[in-house]
Amino acid sequence: MESVIFYIFAAILLFAATMVITVRNPVRAALFLVLAFFTSAGIWLMLEAEFLAISLVLVYVGAVLVLFLFVVMMLDIDLAPLKEGFTRYLPLGIIVAALIVVEMIAVLNAPQFDISAAQATDGSNTKMLGRLLYTVYVYPFEIASVILTVAIVAAITLTLREHHRKLQDPAKQVMVKSADRLRMVDLRSKKQDGEGSES
Amino acid sequence: MLENYLPILLFIIIGIGFGVLPLLAGFVLGPRHPDSEKRSAYECGFEPFEDAHMKFDVRYYLVAILFIIFDLEIAFLFPWAIVLDEIGVFGLLAMFLFLGILVVGFIYEWKKGALEWE
Amino acid sequence: MIDMFLQDILPNVLKILLIVVPLMLSVAYLTYAERKVIGYIQVRIGPNRVGLWGLLQPIADALKLLLKEVIFPAKSNLYLFLVAPVLAIGPALAAWAVMPFDDGMVLANIDAGLLYILAITSMSVYGVVIAGWASNSRYAFLGALRSAAQVVSYEIAMGFALVGVLIAAGSLNLGEIVLAQQGGFWHWYFIPLFPLFIVYFISGVAETNRAPFDIAEGESEIVAGFHVEYSGMAFAIFFLAEYADMILISMLAATLFMGGWLSPFDGIPVLESFFSWVPGLVWLLGKTAIFLFLYLWFRATFPRYRYDQIMRLGWKVFIPVTLVWLVIVSTAQVFDIGPWFTESAVITAGGG
Numbered sequence: 095m096e097s098v099i100f101y102i103f104a105a106i107l108l109f110a111a112t113m114v115i116t117v118r119n120p121v122r123a124a125l126f127l128v129l130a131f132f133t134s135a136g137i138w139l140m141l142e143a144e145f146l147a148i149s150l151v152l153v154y155v156g157a158v159l160v161l162f163l164f165v166v167m168m169l170d171i172d173l174a175p176l177k178e179g180f181t182r183y184l185p186l187g188i189i190v191a192a193l194i195v196v197e198m199i200a201v202l203n204a205p206q207f208d209i210s211a212a213q214a215t216d217g218s219n220t221k222m223l224g225r226l227l228y229t230v231y232v233y234p235f236e237i238a239s240v241i242l243t244v245a246i247v248a249a250i251t252l253t254l255r256e257h258h259r260k261l262q263d264p265a266k267q268v269m270v271k272s273a274d275r276l277r278m279v280d281l282r283s284k285k286q287d288g289e290g291s292e293s
Numbered sequence: 294m295l296e297n298y299l300p301i302l303l304f305i306i307i308g309i310g311f312g313v314l315p316l317l318a319g320f321v322l323g324p325r326h327p328d329s330e331k332r333s334a335y336e337c338g339f340e341p342f343e344d345a346h347m348k349f350d351v352r353y354y355l356v357a358i359l360f361i362i363f364d365l366e367i368a369f370l371f372p373w374a375i376v377l378d379e380i381g382v383f384g385l386l387a388m389f390l391f392l393g394i395l396v397v398g399f400i401y402e403w404k405k406g407a408l409e410w411e
Numbered sequence: 412m413i414d415m416f417l418q419d420i421l422p423n424v425l426k427i428l429l430i431v432v433p434l435m436l437s438v439a440y441l442t443y444a445e446r447k448v449i450g451y452i453q454v455r456i457g458p459n460r461v462g463l464w465g466l467l468q469p470i471a472d473a474l475k476l477l478l479k480e481v482i483f484p485a486k487s488n489l490y491l492f493l494v495a496p497v498l499a500i501g502p503a504l505a506a507w508a509v510m511p512f513d514d515g516m517v518l519a520n521i522d523a524g525l526l527y528i529l530a531i532t533s534m535s536v537y538g539v540v541i542a543g544w545a546s547n548s549r550y551a552f553l554g555a556l557r558s559a560a561q562v563v564s565y566e567i568a569m570g571f572a573l574v575g576v577l578i579a580a581g582s583l584n585l586g587e588i589v590l591a592q593q594g595g596f597w598h599w600y601f602i603p604l605f606p607l608f609i610v611y612f613i614s615g616v617a618e619t620n621r622a623p624f625d626i627a628e629g630e631s632e633i634v635a636g637f638h639v640e641y642s643g644m645a646f647a648i649f650f651l652a653e654y655a656d657m658i659l660i661s662m663l664a665a666t667l668f669m670g671g672w673l674s675p676f677d678g679i680p681v682l683e684s685f686f687s688w689v690p691g692l693v694w695l696l697g698k699t700a701i702f703l704f705l706y707l708w709f710r711a712t713f714p715r716y717r718y719d720q721i722m723r724l725g726w727k728v729f730i731p732v733t734l735v736w737l738v739i740v741s742t743a744q745v746f747d748i749g750p751w752f753t754e755s756a757v758i759t760a761g762g763g
Contacts, residue, residue: 297521363567363730367571410723
């Protein structure tokens with residue numbers, strides 16, 4: 095049963111990943127990426143990495159890919175110019191792909207990557223993670239917050255460049271008095287005096 | 294643990310089914326008389342004269358980026374919240390430092406006007 | 412293979428249908444209740460023609476939508492146009508898998524229940540964005556963008572509010588969260604976590620794009636927003652998803668802050684035994700109905716927010732409020748301060 099589900103998930107994952115890079119419409123590609131992340135969450139779940147699997151959906155599917163979709167939605171559908179560079183970038187692409195394969199093999203062969211250890215645990219693995227993350231691994235955890243803060247600052251400096259903006263300050267709008275907006279002027283014609291006091 | 298996720302898998306499949314089946318039923322039972330006026334995009338009586346996909350304010354991207362960061366923060370808060378009793382004062386201070394650093398970012402964001410919309 | 416089907420799959424499918432079918436009926440009658448409630452608030456009587464007191468109105472509406480033509484806009488991306496409603500309803504239904512209806516009455520009793528709900532509901536933004544983009548219509552596109560930015564903003568406030576519940580309960584499992592609130596209504600989390608409770612529910616209203624946060628479909632500005640190009644059953648599915656999400660948010664509010672299936676009379680001498688025959692499910696549904704009524708009441712009462720006001724409320728009010736309250740709650744929890752988060756409170760809660 096489990097192996098059947100695993101193979102179904104693996105097949106969907108491979109299919110979705112292939113579609114991401116072959117489909118022409120970028121929005122569809124982004125949606126296939128959603129499917130890919132979702133099925134890999136399923137596979138992580140089968141490794142009993144409950145918290146990580148659901149976090150993958152929460153963070154990547156729920157947040158990162160929404161940004162992807164925003165970016166991709168603004169692109170032109172017509173991607174012909176992008177394809178022209180394909181052969182030019184091919185050697186570089188192959189080098190990168192080869193590097194990734196080597197890295198993956200190195201990681202998967204590492205002794206820390208022993209899956210049986212993870213499966214031996216039972217009970218809530220969110221709790222287990224919590225016990226370690228905020229005590230033993232507190233230093234990397236704090237570094238994560240620094241990185242996130244840098245990301246906030248970077249995102250703002252990159253996107254918010256313009257200074258000229260029309261802002262509405264609701265507090266000021268509420269506080270406004272009739273005297274600030276309306277000036278009463280006397281417009282009665284005063285023929286005897288020659289002219290009106292206001293022009 | 295895994296046996297608890299089988300109903301969820303089934304539920305997702307059935308949920309998708311509840312999206313697909315009514316659509317199919319709508320096709321089978323509904324009439325189909327398309328004409329060019331009916332199929333044109335709604336635009337308050339105008340002829341739609343160009344592609345509706347336009348460039349939009351960069352602030353939408355900013356919100357999406359900030360959302361990712363805060364979402365990660367929530368992902369960090371969840372395991373912390375449920376083991377708080379076990380990790381005690383040390384865990385509490387560790388998270389306060391974490392949140393403190395991020396609050397600096399949040400204040401920066403606020404002061405820079407990244408949260409202002411017009 | 413057939414054995415496995417009979418043992419594992421078939422019972423689960425039946426249970427799922429036992430959740431989904433009543434849910435669909437509730438959605439239908441929620442639309443009826445909405446029209447009636449808003450009608451009476453506005454001194455009208457609402458639907459009263461189809462069946463007794465108009466009770467068959469939702470059935471008639473469903474049949475009408477079923478028999479309407481599904482129109483495909485000429486310049487739309489057909490494939491994505493059809494995927495969008497499915498992406499909207501799938502997560503809206505799947506989130507119900509971990510909802511506890513009574514003690515032990517839960518389909519999937521997973522440890523990370525609340526995290527699962529947060530993750531799966533965060534996917535509902537795709538239905539909206541894809542619908543708006545695939546329609547290739549100005550109004551739909553604007554509505555989708557607005558809605559997406561709003562939903563993600565309020566998701567943060569909601570996530571922070573939920574962390575408060577987790578601190579108090581010490582578990583992600585929804586059933587355990589309810590059991591941690593045992594011992595009378597003064598143990599329910601809406602009292603110690605009051606600001607988070609308010610933030611949670613208002614964020615919930617914003618997440619479901621309901622009035623007064625319905626800027627994504629503000630009729631007076633952008634017609635119907637992201638689903639302006641949808642008709643017939645395709646539209647009905649978005650509608651179903653929105654209402655199913657409303658019920659989900661209401662039931663979650665009841666579960667997380669109002670003691671779920673627990674009786675409000677627990678711990679009160681005479682009333683406790685007097686009401687002990689009432690099943691937990693009834694209490695849960697009653698509490699859910701209160702929140703649903705609030706949804707309708709809000710819609711009839713408040714004028715729509717302006718977009719900048721919505722973003723300001725989410726980022727500049729809710730996030731600071733929840734952060735401050737999280738600091739207070741977590742400190743109280745660790746140092747056992749206050750009437751709620753001390754160890755002894757937990758023990759008396761267990762004793763009843």
